[in-house]
Amino acid sequence: MTSIVSAKGLSKSYGQFKALDNASFEIETGKIVGLIGPNGAGKTTALRCLLGLATFDGDLKVLGKNPHKQRIELMKEVAYIADTAVLPKWITVTQLLDYLDVIHPNFSREKAESFLSQTDIRATSRVQELSKGMVTQLHLATTISIDAKLMVLDEPTLGLDIVYRKRFYEQLLNDYFDEERTVLITTHQVEEIEPLLTDLMFIKQGRIILDTDMESVAQRYTEVEVKADLVDKALAFNPISQTRMLGGMVMVFENTPRDTLKELGPCRNTSVADLFVAKMSDKS
Amino acid sequence: MQELLITLKREYWENRAVIVGLPLIVATMALIAAIGVEIIQDKIADHSVSAFIQERVEANSPGELSKSELKELNEDLKELEMDLDDFSWNIGNDEPGNGIGDIYWFIGVSWLASFYYLLGALYNDRKDKSILFWKSLPISERFNVATKLGFGTVVVTTISIMIGWALTGVLFLFGLSGIGYFGLSPSSLYGYVVAPFEAVIIGLFWGAPVFAYLAWASAAAKRSPFLLVIVPIVVLAFLEGVVFENVEIISFFFSHMPFAVLGHMNDDPSQSVFSMFFVEEARRMFAGLIVAAGFIFAAIWYRDNKFEI
Numbered sequence: 131m132t133s134i135v136s137a138k139g140l141s142k143s144y145g146q147f148k149a150l151d152n153a154s155f156e157i158e159t160g161k162i163v164g165l166i167g168p169n170g171a172g173k174t175t176a177l178r179c180l181l182g183l184a185t186f187d188g189d190l191k192v193l194g195k196n197p198h199k200q201r202i203e204l205m206k207e208v209a210y211i212a213d214t215a216v217l218p219k220w221i222t223v224t225q226l227l228d229y230l231d232v233i234h235p236n237f238s239r240e241k242a243e244s245f246l247s248q249t250d251i252r253a254t255s256r257v258q259e260l261s262k263g264m265v266t267q268l269h270l271a272t273t274i275s276i277d278a279k280l281m282v283l284d285e286p287t288l289g290l291d292i293v294y295r296k297r298f299y300e301q302l303l304n305d306y307f308d309e310e311r312t313v314l315i316t317t318h319q320v321e322e323i324e325p326l327l328t329d330l331m332f333i334k335q336g337r338i339i340l341d342t343d344m345e346s347v348a349q350r351y352t353e354v355e356v357k358a359d360l361v362d363k364a365l366a367f368n369p370i371s372q373t374r375m376l377g378g379m380v381m382v383f384e385n386t387p388r389d390t391l392k393e394l395g396p397c398r399n400t401s402v403a404d405l406f407v408a409k410m411s412d413k414s
Numbered sequence: 415m416q417e418l419l420i421t422l423k424r425e426y427w428e429n430r431a432v433i434v435g436l437p438l439i440v441a442t443m444a445l446i447a448a449i450g451v452e453i454i455q456d457k458i459a460d461h462s463v464s465a466f467i468q469e470r471v472e473a474n475s476p477g478e479l480s481k482s483e484l485k486e487l488n489e490d491l492k493e494l495e496m497d498l499d500d501f502s503w504n505i506g507n508d509e510p511g512n513g514i515g516d517i518y519w520f521i522g523v524s525w526l527a528s529f530y531y532l533l534g535a536l537y538n539d540r541k542d543k544s545i546l547f548w549k550s551l552p553i554s555e556r557f558n559v560a561t562k563l564g565f566g567t568v569v570v571t572t573i574s575i576m577i578g579w580a581l582t583g584v585l586f587l588f589g590l591s592g593i594g595y596f597g598l599s600p601s602s603l604y605g606y607v608v609a610p611f612e613a614v615i616i617g618l619f620w621g622a623p624v625f626a627y628l629a630w631a632s633a634a635a636k637r638s639p640f641l642l643v644i645v646p647i648v649v650l651a652f653l654e655g656v657v658f659e660n661v662e663i664i665s666f667f668f669s670h671m672p673f674a675v676l677g678h679m680n681d682d683p684s685q686s687v688f689s690m691f692f693v694e695e696a697r698r699m700f701a702g703l704i705v706a707a708g709f710i711f712a713a714i715w716y717r718d719n720k721f722e723i
Contacts, residue, residue: 183549185719202552210550218544220428232420233551269547 134159134280134312135180139188141336142175149175150186151336159279160309162326165316166406167333173316176333177284180314181210193279206235209278211286217269219258223251226272236277245271245305263294270298274306281306283315287322295319299326324402332409340409351400351408352383354391364394371408382408417553418561425565429531433570436527437520437577444519448585517578517610518676524574525617525672528566529628533639535562536632536713540723555717559629559710567625571614582606613675616691621672623702626709633713636723670702 135157142150149172157163167173178184180192182201190197195204217226223246230237246253249267257265266287273281281302287295303326307313317323330347332340342350356364357378365372367390369381382400383391391397400408426433536559539545548558618625631642651664679687691699 181550183546183721202554205550205552208550210546212543212546212550216543216545216547218428218539218547219542221424222427225424225427229420229424230551232416233553235552 132159133157133191134193135314136191137179137188138190140176140179140190141187142172142179142184148336150179152188153333153336153338155331155338155341157312157314157329159312161328162307162313162315163329163331164320164323164327164402165314165331165333166320166402167316168410171333172336173333174284175336177282177314177316181205181208181282207279209273209276209281211269211273211281211283213285213288217257217265220256222254222256223268224253226257226268227253230272230276234276237272238275238277242272242275245275245301263290266290266294266298270301274301279311281311281313283313283317285317286315287317287319295322299323302326320403320406321401327402330402332406334410340405347402347405348399350385351405352386352388352391352397353400353404354381354383354397355379355395356381357395360394367391367394371404371411417557421553421557421561422565422569425535425562426569432530433524433527433573434577437523437574440519440523441577441581444581445584449588452588517575517582517606518613518679520574520578520581521571521610521613521617522673522676524571525621527574528570528625531570532562532566532625532628533632533643535566536629536717537635537639540721545721549721555714559633559714559717563625563629563710566629567618567621568614571617572611575610575614578610579606609679612687613679616687617672617675620675620691620695620699620702621670622706623670623709624667624672626706626713627667630709630713630716633716634720666698666701669698 133156135155137156138154140150140153141148151172153172153176165173165176175184179186179190180197182197182199182204185198192204193207197204221229227239227242230242231239246268249264249271251260251264251268257268260268270286283302287298290298299322302313315323315326327344329343330340331338351370354364355375355378361379364379364381367383367386370384371382373380378395381394382404388397539548628639628643631639635642647664647667651661654661654664675687675691678690
C-alpha cells in the first residue's frame with residue numbers, strides 16, 4: 131500500500147506552547163483512521179498542517195505534496211469538513227452547487243443533486259434556514275461529490291443528534307469510501323466511529339502515543355475484570371490502567387498474553403474509548 | 415475566467431443588499447425629489463403666470479390692452495418661461511454633474527458602499543468561520559483578495575452607474591431628464607456613459623491606498639475592522655501633529671480618497687481628469703500605488719497565515 135500522508139518530526143509551536151511535538155506517522159491508502167485525543171492535544175493543529183492551513187517544522191507530505199507550499203494543488207484531491215458551522219449562512223443550496231461546479235475540478239454536480247434529492251433540503255433554501263443536521267447533510271453531500279483521494283473530517287458531527295450522526299457515517303461509508311480513498315477523522319464520540327475505523331492514532335500533548343491498526347489493538351490490549359483477591363497478582367503484570375468496580379477492578383494490559391490474564395478474571399477486547407482513557411491516564 | 419466570474423457572482427450573492435440597496439435608495443430619493451421639484455415648479459409657474467396676468471390686467475383695466483402692450487406682455491411671458499426653464503435646469507434635470515439625478519452621486523455613494531463592503535470582505539468569513547469552507551477549495555488567497563478588491567472597486571461602482579442609468583431612463587419617461595430637454599448629444603453621451611467609468615477607473619487607481627488599507631484592516635482585524643481603520647489614523651495624526659508638528663502622512667491618506675476624482679471632474683470639466691491624476695499628480699499616484707501594494711501584500715499574508723479570530 132502507498133502512503134497518502136507521511137509525517138516525520140512534525141512540530142508546530144504557538145509561542146512557548148508546543149501544539150505538535152516531533153510527531154511522526156504514516157497513513158496509507160484505503161484506510162479510515164481515527165485521530166483521537168483530548169482537548170488541546172494537537173488534533174486540529176495536525177489537521178491544519180495536513181491541509182496546508184498552518185506552517186510547520188519537520189517533514190510532511192500529503193499525496194506527495196508539501197501542504198503549505200502546494201495547498202491549491204492539494205485541495206483538488208483532498209476534501210475537508212471542519213465542523214457543522216462552516217458553510218456560509220447566506221448561501222443558497224443552488225448557489226453553493228453553482229459555485230463548486232465551477233471552482234472545483236473534481237466536483238460532480240449530478241452526484242450532489244442525487245444525494246440531496248434523498249433529503250428534505252430544498253434547492254432554494256439558504257444555509258441559515260436549515261437545521262444543524264441538514265447543514266451537515268448538505269456539507270457531506272457536496273464533499274462526497276468531490277472525487278477526492280483523502281477526506282479529512284474534524285469533529286464532523288459535533289452538536290448533531292444520534293440520528294444524524296448515524297446517517298452521516300453510513301453515507302460516508304456507502305457513498306464515499308473505497309479501497310482507493312482514505313478518511314482521517316477526529317472526534318470525541320469515539321464509540322460511534324469505532325466500528326468504522328481501520329486504524330487508530332492517539333495524540334497527547336502534541337505527541338503521537340499510539341499508532342496502530344484495529345486488529346493489532348485487539349491483539350495488544352486486553353481488558354480484565356480482576357477479582358479483589360487477585361488484584362495484587364494482576365498489578366505484577368503492570369496494567370496500563372485500573373478502574374475500581376464492585377468486587378474488584380477493571381484493568382487494561384498491553385502486550386500481555388491473554389492465556390496468562392485468563393487466570394485473573396474474564397478477559398475481553400478493549401474498546402477504543404477504554405483504551406483512550408487508559409492511554410491518557412498512563413503516566414509512563 | 416469562469417472562476418473569476420463565479421467568484422464575483424459569489425460576492426454579489428453575499429452583498430447584494432448593500433451594493434444594490436444603497437444606490438436604489440439614492441435613486442428612489444432622487445426620483446421622489448425630481449418629481450417633487452417638478453410639481454413645485456408647475457405650481458410656481460401657474461401661480462407666477464396667473465399673478466403676472468392679473469397684475470397686467472389690473473394695471474391696464476378697465477379697457478382692452480393695446481397692441482404694444484400685448485407684445486410687451488408676450489415678451490414678458492417668454493422671459494418668465496425661460497426663467498422657469500433655468501430654474502428647472504439648475505434644480506434637477508440637467509446633465510451629469512450638478513443635479514438630483516446626477517450619475518456622479520451614484521459613484522460617490524457606491525464608493526461609500528465599497529468602503530463598507532471592503533471592511534467586511536475579508537473579515538466576515540473569518541468571524542462566522544466559513545473561511546474554513548472556502549479554504550477547503552482549490553482557490554488561493556491571492557485570487558480571493560484580488561477578486562474582492564476588484565469587486566469592491568469596480569463591480570460595486572458599475573452596479574451603481576447602471577442604477578443611475580436606469581434612473582435617468584425613468585426621469586426621461588417622466589419628462590424630467592436633461593436628455594428630454596436637449597436630446598442626446600455627444601457631450602451628454604460622454605457625460606452619461608464615458609465619464610462615469612473614467613471616474614471609476616481613475617478613482618480606483620487614485621484611491622488604491624485607501625481601498626487596500628480597508629482590505630488590510632478587514633484581513634487583520636481580530637474584532638472590529640472599523641476600529642482597526644480608525645485607531646492607526648488617530649494615533650498617526652496625534653504623533654505627526656504633536657511630535658513632528660506636521661500632517662504629511664495623514665493628508666496623504668485623506669487626499670487619496672477616491673472622491674477627489676469627482677471633485678476635479680466637477681471643478682473644471684474642460685481639463686482632462688486623466689492627465690490631471692496620471693500626469694500632473696504622477697508622483698503621488700505612484701506613491702499611492704506602492705502603499706496600496708504593501709497593504710494588499712499584507713492582507714494576503716494575513717489571510718494565509720493569521721486568518722483565525
